[in-house]
Amino acid sequence: MDKKKFVAVIGGGQPSREEAKLAEEVGRELAKRGAILVCGGLGGVMEAACKGASSEGGITIGILPGDDSQAANPYVQIPIVTGLGYARNIAVVKSAQAVIAIGGSYGTLAEISHALQSGIPVIGLNTWSLARNNQQDKSIILAQSPTEAVNKALDLAASQKPD
Amino acid sequence: MDKKKFVAVIGGGQPSREEAKLAEEVGRELAKRGAILVCGGLGGVMEAACKGASSEGGITIGILPGDDSQAANPYVQIPIVTGLGYARNIAVVKSAQAVIAIGGSYGTLAEISHALQSGIPVIGLNTWSLARNNQQDKSIILAQSPTEAVNKALDLAASQKPD
């Protein structure tokens, strides 16, 4: 399994139908391209992405906040049980070479922030946009479709770490 | 020391001169009003706020990321040594009943996000502004001056937890 790319998919536990569809498509596309999916392991965007990846035979890792691997969605193959609450979000993004954010609320924003702080590229689909001191911050790379998001994520992941 | 209010001051390690001045003034004002200052314990905005609070005899808590209490700025009276890296940011905001954000980069944004996720009010001075799906998110309460920031923080802290 060496030299595989790890891509995190982050987003809310209660996505819109459109966001869930995007997430599933992102998961599918990542699996087709041989990338390993990392996520927070629970429902919503995380589950949809894992479902998509699984449908294409991809590998899915769920880094869980609680104490029980049974909390993982049914498409998580490798549950990492942290017992660390929201601190697990840091591990989700740090374990990836690129992050795709879909929709999401403040938890997703925290993950986006942790990724940017760690120099890990973030691709956004219908998600947060940022401004600092009234100046737009363009660190989140916009994508218009799941395929574009995955393309950008894999390109950036490749430039992140030597293959 | 019961019934004291705990207010977190968050912001970057390398603030502009203006931001450092704002932070020091916020620290001073919090101490005058009897609030306990919580921060990440290091330099920049954290140090300036602790310096201000100390100058008025206030109590300062620094929740440190590393393994050494000596890393705390000289105005931290109560160093909490976590060894948990950025996960300490979660403890900084959760230990407060209100958060004042001054300037800051992605680490500050992560702290803002964790606070909002936990329902802890955030007052912003020259800091991030947020939009989700192209709609402005007004969760960060704007303040124009340190005094206004402290007033709002203490009002909101009071409504947060029963005195």
Add this chain to the structure above:
Amino acid sequence: MDKKKFVAVIGGGQPSREEAKLAEEVGRELAKRGAILVCGGLGGVMEAACKGASSEGGITIGILPGDDSQAANPYVQIPIVTGLGYARNIAVVKSAQAVIAIGGSYGTLAEISHALQSGIPVIGLNTWSLARNNQQDKSIILAQSPTEAVNKALDLAASQKPD
């Protein structure tokens, strides 16, 4: 408050009556000697120690595992709310210059281990003893009474960090 010594008191949430008495006496003695008490903030040994310290006007810090400062025992003056589960145990011991362990179960043993791993001296009252490969490990310094435990803790704390 500078140059104060920080001493952690660790032990189980459901101590025997004897252990609770020891913990309260340790807390009282620490406060009399001007040390700041650090603990996990909950019930049992933690509460008894905080009660003892409070009765002598000492300062008490409770580093909590959950998301709510209301979970702190009533004698905690400075609640640190981590949301990090058992990882907060690491912060409890790392924030101290010496640790006093009273009774306790596996959580206490984990804290003892983290302290020893970090080079922080551990004084034991009716607590765990260790052997490795069938050779006794004498790292836990035994004490026969609360006063002896506090004496040893403060002596060792003094040698730990330059005053």
Add this chain to the structure above:
Amino acid sequence: MDKKKFVAVIGGGQPSREEAKLAEEVGRELAKRGAILVCGGLGGVMEAACKGASSEGGITIGILPGDDSQAANPYVQIPIVTGLGYARNIAVVKSAQAVIAIGGSYGTLAEISHALQSGIPVIGLNTWSLARNNQQDKSIILAQSPTEAVNKALDLAASQKPD
């Protein structure tokens, strides 16, 4: 990959030659039996176990303390990058249905403690033994050989979680 058993192998970063041999044999045996190996991802016992597992085509997960996946030993296929320091030890044991401890120092003892605290069975090879209040604690299940350790771990893992 569903229904796989996850077994953690824990132990020191600087094992004796004998301990390293035991770890490699444990890793090999786990892989032969189809279990997934979880560890802290670094050198010593962790690396030896991963090497053994890899030599039999097993899957290896390394949950790292730092910020860089490059710190993983070369036999880790799935690096989880936490940035959480020793708190990652909690995730190592919680992600497993049984733990095999080989030799080790205080870090290993902390992991043993976290496992026992969480009700996860621990099998010991040349490792710590425990006594509480001068009474031996028999929670660590002794094994005399790598094969016996793996047999016990897999039996206990099976009884832990419904297949």
